[in-house]
Amino acid sequence: MKKALLLLMLVPMALLAQPTQKPVLHGKNWMAITGKPLAATAGSAIFQQGGNAVDAACAMLAATCTMWDVLSWGGETQALIYHPGLKKVIGINALGVAPTGADAEFFRKKGMAFPPQYGPLAAVTPGTPGGLCTMLAEYGTMSLAQVLKPAMELAAGYPIEAQTANSIEREKKRIREWPYSAKVFLTHPGAEREAPEAGEIFRQEDLLATLQKMVAAEQAALKKGKTRKEAIYAANDRFYRGDIAAEFARGSQEQGGLITTQDLANWKVIIEEPMKVNYKGIDVYKLSQWTQGPMLLQALNILEPFDLKGMGYNSSKYIHTVYQAMNMAFADRDFYYGDPYFPPAEPMQGLLSKEYARQRAAAMNKDRNDPAVAPGDPYAIEGKTNPFSEYLQKWGAKAKGEVAAIDQSYLDQVWLGTTSVEAADKDGWVVSITPSGGWVPSCIAGRTGVGMSQRMQSFVCDPALNPFNVVEPGKRPRVTLTPTMALKDGRPFLSFAVQGGDTQDQNLLQFFLNMVEFGMNVQEAAEAPNFNTYQFWLSLGGDDRKPKPGQILLHESTPSWIRKELIGKGYQLRFEPRTSGPINAIWFDWKHNSFWGGSSNYGEDYGIGW
Structure with a gap:
């Protein structure tokens, strides 16, 4: 029975023809999706x-x-x-x-x-x-x-x-x-x-x-x-x-x-050039380091060499690999991201390089969660010396200490929602x-x-936490807000966004992989169970924003053997009936010259197409 279920996990979701809770939205002239009907x-x-x-x-x-x-x-x-x-x-x-x-x-x-x-x-x-x-x-x-x-x-x-x-x-x-x-x-x-x-x-x-x-x-x-x-x-x-x-x-x-x-x-x-990386032939675009968006790009770079599809959708190996990549990208986000229009310049060229991603992937613990994941040092790739190496060496100590229990107040800050707006026309x-x-x-x-x-x-007030994001007049805080767009063969492939504070790029990363690696359609990918790490510094909230190493949120349907394997890898498990968003997205069907819209299956998110 266990082997049969495991085989099902390895089959792309689209091939199983499982009905989604909400239908795919279709349109040939336009598509409008947002968080309020x-x-x-x-x-x-x-x-x-x-x-x-x-x-x-x-x-x-x-x-x-x-x-x-x-x-x-x-x-x-x-x-x-x-x-x-x-x-x-x-x-x-x-x-x-x-x-x-x-x-x-x-x-x-x-x-x-x-x-x-x-x-x-x-x-x-x-x-x-x-x-x-x-x-x-x-x-x-x-x-x-x-x-x-x-x-x-x-x-x-x-x-x-x-x-x-x-x-x-x-x-x-x-x-x-x-x-x-x-x-x-x-x-x-x-x-x-x-x-x-x-x-x-x-x-x-x-x-x-x-x-x-x-x-x-x-x-x-x-x-x-x-x-x-x-x-x-x-x-x-x-x-x-x-x-x-x-x-x-x-x-x-x-x-x-x-x-x-x-x-x-x-x-x-400011009208600006977004940042991008190429993931297996798809150009993925994010706003720059004044948002957390580049962390998704970093995670894609780290994950690109791995056989994610071969691991199986939400297998313990897949969850562990993606979780570790996200933690590495989060650590870099927490230390290096800030307002690009204020000096000093953030080392984004290094952070988004394939070479840096290979270094991070090589440092990944493949068997157990690493509670001590810290920011890397991308300055060498840029041919520079890290001006904040002293802070970097001490950074881990800022995150250490007894891991506090995750209460509802903490979760409210993690998941603090906004909305998203997606639109496309013929x-x-x-x-x-x-x-x-x-x-x-x-x-x-x-x-x-x-x-x-x-x-x-x-913002932060302590430069040892993030020397690029210390509050000062005229400066922009580094925000969690992070729309996404992807192009394939020079044409729009996918436009997607989600609400939810620090969870945004976690959910968007998995949504993207659901479609690209596991063949889900846009609505299946929006509804599919995700998992969340809490191993990062909170972007919103009170004074206690320390990471919660090893804490992981899973969907309540996660099979018992997956739970057991993850516990064996050093994780502390939490479960919820909803872990998938809410995500709103538009996929571009160039074969038929039409739009496929996906909208969250809970909350008030809603879309209309024609």
Whole structure:
């Protein structure tokens, strides 16, 4: 019986013809997938009006920001765009920066090992409005008024879903600390349940007014003879340099924040070259080291020489090999990744080289978990000397100590979710976005209706932890947010993203391998059981962010002999009924010139194709 089941594990999932819990989405003209059904509907409405994938993605982004549960307008946007005219993948860096006065000494004097999780002191400058305006102006076809129309209708009042409403109720104590947030979120002040009820019409007058001001700036510019692009940037300027900015800064400072009007005026979106590696003939693209994205690329490089398919899907050997590769990539992430626009330069050429990957693979313990996996030293490959070798030698000690039990609070920080946006059209435009920031409980900045980001918490204050990611004014924190795109034979192959903090690139790595190595279709791969390591420094949370060596999350269906073999390799096992995402993705079927969409089989993720 054991051998029969093991043989089944070695057969590609697609050949077993097992039905998925949700069907594959099919379309030949366009595909719109995101984390909220109403937001997916917003994307489909834009497509039906003749917009391209960038227009639709911007509409979905705006809608999800207006629905609060996992992000808001004051958060950050990370995007990859495939430009069919240029035949290249373009990166959008719309991450805010630490404001004036926010440095390591400021937080240390407050007794903080890291910047706080919540409140005005957790906020970097808002990035999403600028990211949306830039994507739309540079690569879209529609006006801001058209793209924001669904979001403005939502802000005027929409039936709030239970997930968001219940999040507000759970966080009402903290929300009461911030008067502008309490006014928006606690629609029944003094009642036993102060949050909205599921299905209640949730109205956001201040946010609607902010969006109307941006549209008004665009319309005024058009009346003056400005181009579509110039008019969209006029709306952007009103947010970052006009009356909206003034109120945002005032509201932040009134509640103890640091953001100034100059911080807002100085910030800008960066259009950049993404990073890539080739895995068995497939070019995989990620945003650069201001995200955790390159860790997936590093893991692919490490794993490429291994016969993963021969090991069998989720066999103990496969799980162990992928787990160790992820730990190595995480260790490098934790020490080397940071804002590439601040010196010193991160050693990314070395980290993403095949030679470095061979060194890491050769150092892998093939039989047991290695609890002491540490960052490598890629500087020699670049012909340089590591300027932080002293920190590197001591780095392991920072992670050592008695392994604390994993409680629910820790897991909440590991899995802290956002959303993802995937869009593609028949003309070849493809968009993958992982936006976030300003989630419930968010501190709203004055009468803007805009929730401030909580992304400052991803900085460190101790350079011995990561000398490239120490908080200072004007700098971007290294974030977990990580859209992905893959090209094969010079054409889009796969566009995919997921929510879930430090688990994002773990799940995306396995999703990609599920399709490429094990022949799953896009929905099977999205639903398939994954496993997670906790052997990394938490990117979000409180003061205790130390790695949990050997801890592994498995799906509850994991066979008993796999469990026994993993215990024998030194792992401490945890089990959950859901370990797969939620992942949203689009696969490009060039044989039939159609799209295959995959969307998570739990949560509120939803897609529409035509």
